[in-house]
Amino acid sequence: MAAKRLSRGRLRERMFGDRDFYAQVVAVVVPIIIQNTVSNVVSLLDNVMVGRVGTLQMSAVAIVNQLLFVFNLCIFGGLAGAGIFATQYAGAHDDKGVRDCFRVKWMIALSMLACALVVLIAFPKRLIGMYLAQETAQADAAATLGFGMDYLTVMLWGLLPFGVSQVYASTLREVGETRLPMFASVAAILVNLVFNYFLIFGKCGFPELGVTGAAIATVLSRYVETAVIVVYTHMKSHHFGFIRGAYRSLRVPKPLMISILRRGTPLLVSEFLWSSGMAVLLQCYSVRGLDVVAACNIATTVSNLFKVVFLSMGNAVAIMVGQALGANDIERAKNCTWRLMTLSVGSNLIMATLLALFAPAIPNIYNTEPHVRQIATQLIYVVAVMMPAYSFSHCCYFTLRSGGKTIITFLFDSVFTWCVNVPAAWLLAYKTGLGIVPLYFGVQALEMVKVVVGFVLVKKGVWIHNIVAPVAAEEESA
DSSP: OHHHHHHHHHHHHHHSOOHHHHHHHHHHHHHHHHHHHHHHHHHHHHHHHHHHHOHHHHHHHHHHHHHHHHHHHHHHHHHHHHHHHHHHHHHTTOHHHHHHHHHHHHHHHHHHHHHHHHHHHHSHHHHHHTTSOTTSOHHHHHHHHHHHHHHHHHHGGGHHHHHHHHHHHHHHHHTTOOHHHHHHHHHHHHHHHHHHHHHHHTOTTOOOOTHHHHHHHHHHHHHHHHHHHHHHHHHTTTTOGGGTTTTSOOOOOHHHHHHHHHHHHHHHHHHHHHHHHHHHHHHHHHTTOHHHHHHHHHHHHHHHHHSHHHHHHHHHHHHHHHHHHHTTOHHHHHHHHHHHHHHHHHHHHHHHHHHHHHTTTGGGGSOSOHHHHHHHHHHHHHHHHHHHHHHHHHHHHHHHHHTTOHHHHHIIIIIHIIIIIHHHHHHHHHHSOOOHHHHHHHHHTTHHHHHHHHHHHHHHTTTOOOOHHHHHHHHHHO
C-alpha cells in the first residue's frame, strides 16, 4: 500500500507542477496565446470580409494561402534547426552562440525566399489550377483562377518582410522574450484588419479592390510587423545580447554551421513535405468541388481560433524543455515535458468542447451558400473530436525536436503525412464515393497512430540530449 502511495505521488509530481512551474508556463505561453488568438480572430474576420465579396473569391484566396502556407512552413522549418541550438545556448547563457544561430537564420531565410519567388513567379497558373476540379463549371474555374492570380501577385511582395520578422521573432522567443513578438504581431494585425475593411469594400475614400485589397492589406501589415520588431530589438540591444555585433560579420564557426545543417536540414525537408502534404490533402478534398474548398477554408479558419492553446503549448515545450536540456538539467526537462503534455491535453478538452458548441453558429456569419455552411459545420465537429489527439502529438513533436532528434521528427511528421495521410486521402477521394465529411474524418482519425508512436518515443527518452555542449567543446579545440 505504501509503495502504491509512493508511486501515485511520483506520478502526480511528474504530471503536475508547483506554483512556480505554472507561473513560468504563463510567462512563456500567454503572450504567444494572445498573439495567436488575435491573429486568428483577425484571420476569421478577413475570411468573412472576403466571403462577403463571393464564394469564388473566398475559394481563390484559400487556394493561394494554401500555397503560401508551404513557404511559411519552409521558413519555420529552415529556422527551426538553428533555433534548437539557439534555445540551448540561451539556457547556457551563451550570447555568442545565439548570435551565430541568428546569422545562420538570415542565410536560410534569404535562400528560402529566392526559391519561393522562382516557383511562384514561374508556375502560378499551374499551381492554382491543381485545385480546380474538372467537374467545376468552366466559368467558375476561370473566375477563381483570375481572382487567385490577382491575390498572389500582390502577396509576393510580402514574402521578404515575413522572412525577416520570423528571423527576429523566433530568436527573441528562444531567449525567452515572447512579449515583443506579440506586440509587433498585434500591431500588424490591427493594420491588416483596418485596411482590409477599407480596401476590400472601398470605405473611407479608398478604392473597392476586393481580393486585391485583401492582399495589399496583408502586405502592409507584414511591413509594419517587421518594422516594429526590428527597430525595438535594436533599440533594446543592451537587453538582447545576441543582437550586439550581429551584423559586424556573417562569420559562423564551421563546427556550428555543420551541426545546424546536419540537424536542421531534416526539419526543413520535414516542414516542406508536411506543408506540401497539407496542400495535397486539400487538393484531394477539392475533388468534391469548389464548395468543399470554401467549406474547408471556413472550417480551418474557425478551428484555428480554438487551436491556439495547444499550438502555443508546443512553443512552451520547445522553449522550456530546450533550455533545461541546454542547462544539463535532465530531470527538469523530463518533468517539463509530461507536465506540459498534461496541461495541453486537459486545456484542449475544454477548447474542443467549446468548438463543438459554437460549430453550428460561427459559419452562419459567412455570406455563402447554406450547404457550404452546413459542410463547414460538420467538418468543425470532426476537428473538435480530434483536438485532444492533435494536442498530444503536437507536444510529442516539439519534445523530440527540443533534443535535436530531427530525423525522428522527420519520420514522425512529414513521412507519416506522405506515407499514411496522403495515400488514404487519395484512395478515399478518387476510388470511393464517400462524401467529404466521412472522407475528412477518415484522414483525420489517423492522428491516433501518431499519438501512440509519440507516447512510446517520449516515454523511452530518446529525445534527451544536450546538443550544444559537444559543439562548444569542438570550437574550443579548433
